Amino acid sequence: MKRIAVIAFTEHGRALAKRLLGAFRAEGYEAEGYLPSSCAQPGFLLLVDVGALTGGLWDTADGILFIGACGIAVRAIAPNVKSKRSDPAIVVLDDGGKFAIPLLGGHIGGANALAGRVAKITGAMPVVTTATDARGVFAADSWAMDSGLFIENPEAVKEVSARLLRGEPIGLISEYPIEGALPHGIVDGLRECGIYIGSGESPFALTLRLRPKNLLLGIGCKKGAPTQMIYAAARQTLEKHGYLPQGVAGIASITLKKREPGLIAFARELGAPIRFYTAGELAAAAGAFSPSAYVKGVTGVDNVCERSCALLAKKLGGGPVIKKTAVHGVTIAAYETAFTVRFA
Numbered sequence: 001m002k003r004i005a006v007i008a009f010t011e012h013g014r015a016l017a018k019r020l021l022g023a024f025r026a027e028g029y030e031a032e033g034y035l036p037s038s039c040a041q042p043g044f045l046l047l048v049d050v051g052a053l054t055g056g057l058w059d060t061a062d063g064i065l066f067i068g069a070c071g072i073a074v075r076a077i078a079p080n081v082k083s084k085r086s087d088p089a090i091v092v093l094d095d096g097g098k099f100a101i102p103l104l105g106g107h108i109g110g111a112n113a114l115a116g117r118v119a120k121i122t123g124a125m126p127v128v129t130t131a132t133d134a135r136g137v138f139a140a141d142s143w144a145m146d147s148g149l150f151i152e153n154p155e156a157v158k159e160v161s162a163r164l165l166r167g168e169p170i171g172l173i174s175e176y177p178i179e180g181a182l183p184h185g186i187v188d189g190l191r192e193c194g195i196y197i198g199s200g201e202s203p204f205a206l207t208l209r210l211r212p213k214n215l216l217l218g219i220g221c222k223k224g225a226p227t228q229m230i231y232a233a234a235r236q237t238l239e240k241h242g243y244l245p246q247g248v249a250g251i252a253s254i255t256l257k258k259r260e261p262g263l264i265a266f267a268r269e270l271g272a273p274i275r276f277y278t279a280g281e282l283a284a285a286a287g288a289f290s291p292s293a294y295v296k297g298v299t300g301v302d303n304v305c306e307r308s309c310a311l312l313a314k315k316l317g318g319g320p321v322i323k324k325t326a327v328h329g330v331t332i333a334a335y336e337t338a339f340t341v342r343f344a
Contacts, residue, residue: 002271003030004063004114007047007054011039012095013067016122018043020065023121050076062271063089063114073103085154089114097122106130107141108154137164138183140195144210147342149197150246152209160208163193170194173203176212180343197341199242212339213249216318217272218309219263220253220295220331227265233330234266241322243334248272250316252308254282256299275312282307285314290324305333313337 004024008017017033018041024031034047047053054076057064066073073092081087081104089111090104100118102111112128119126130139141157144150151157160170164185171194172186182188186195194204199211215238221230235245251267251274253260258276267274279300287310291302301307306324313319318337325332 003061004032004065005057005061006031006033006065006067007050008033008035008039008067009047009072010068010095012097014039014041014044016067016093016095016097020118020121051079055080058088061088063091063110065114065118066090066092068092068095070101070103077104083154084108085151091115091118093118093122093124097124099127100124101127102129107139107157108145108151110145112142113146135165137161138185140164140170140208140210143183143343148213148249148339149210149341150213150244152211152244152246153207156206156208159206160193160195168193171204172197174198174341175200176339176341178341178343182343211244211247213247214318214337214339215243215247215321216250216252216309216312216316216335216337217248218252218305218307218312218333218335219257219266220299220304220308221257221260221263222329223260225260225262225330227262227269229328230262230266230330231269233327234332236327237322237325237332238334241334243321245270249337250275250312252277252312254279254299254301254304254308275308277308277311281311285310305331309333309335 006017006020008014014035021031021033033044034053035041035044036047040046058080070092077090087105087109089109091111091114092101092103100115102115105111115126118124140160141151163170169185169187169191171189171191173196175198193206195208195210196203197210238245248270249272251272253263253276255276255278257263282301285307289303289306295304296302313335316337318335321336322334
C-alpha cells in the first residue's frame with residue numbers, strides 16, 4: 001500500500017486525521033487529508049463533494065479511510081465498487097476513534113491490515129468481519145499479500161476459504177523453498193483443491209495460483225512513450241518468458257527518464273518503486289551487455305535496460321532472466337531475485 005487518502009467531516013475527525021496522516025507519512029506512505037470548509041485547516045485539501053472525491057480517488061489511492069459514519073462511506077463508494085482484484089482498501093473509523101472497520105477489500109485490498117494499523121495509531125478496536133479472520137482460519141489471500149505473493153486467479157480464493165472453513169484440508173505445492181510449519185488445514189502435496197506457488201501447469205483440480213513479486217525490470221524508452229506502450233511491451237516480453245507484470249517488484253532506468261510521464265505512470269500502475277541511475281553509474285556497471293551506438297548517442301551510455309537492471313539487482317540480489325528485448329521503441333531486461341515461501 002503506497003497511497004492513502006484520509007477523509008474527515010468534523011473537528012473531532014480532523015484531530016484524528018492529523019494524527020493518522022503524521023504516522024502514515026512517517027512510515028513512508030503518500031498520505032493526503034481532506035476536510036470540508038466548515039473545519040478546514042492548513043495541510044488538508046478541501047472536501048467539496050465526498051462522492052466525486054471518492055470516485056476520483058478510486059483508481060489512484062491504495063486505501064481510503066473515512067472518519068465518520070459507515071453510511072456516508074457506503075454511499076460514497078457504492079457507484080465505484082468493481083472487483084476485489086482492483087478495488088482499494090476502504091476503512092471507516094468512527095468520529096470518536098473507538099472502532100476501525102474494514103468495509104471493502106479486507107484481504108486482497110489490504111483493508112484488514114489498514115484497520116489494524118489505524119487501531120494501533122489511535123487506540124481504536126479493529127472490527128474485522130471476514131469469516132476466516134473471525135474464526136481463526138488460515139486466510140490464503142491475506143497471507144499471500146503479506147508474503148510478497150500476488151494472486152493470479154482471485155476467483156479461486158472463495159472456494160479455498162470455503163473448504164478451510166468446512167474443515168477440509170487444502171493441498172500445497174511450491175516451486176520455491178518453504179520455511180516454517182504449514183498452517184492448520186494446509187498439507188504438503190496433492191489434494192482435489194490446493195494452493196500452487198509457481199508458473200507451471202495447475203496441479204490441482206481447483207487451484208489457487210500464487211506467484212512471487214520478485215522480478216526487477218530495467219527499462220529504456222523513447223521520449224514521450226505512453227504508459228500503454230510501455231505496459232504492452234513489458235507484458236509481451238514477460239509473458240514470452242513465463243512471467244507476468246504483477247510479479248514486478250522494482251524498476252530501474254536512466255536519470256534522463258526521471259520525468260518521463262509514461263514511465264512514471266507505468267511504475268505507479270504496477271505499484272513498484274522505480275530507481276534512476278546516471279549515465280556514469282550505468283557505464284560503470286559490471287557485466288556483458290548488448291551495446292547500441294544510437295542509445296549511447298542519445299543517453300551517453302551504450303545500454304540502459306540491462307545496465308540499470310544489473311545495478312538494481314546488485315543492490316537487491318538476483319540474476320538475469322531476460323536479456324535486452326526491444327518492443328515498439330521500448331527496451332526491457334529482467335532479473336529475478338531469490339524467493340522463499342514463509343509461514344510464521
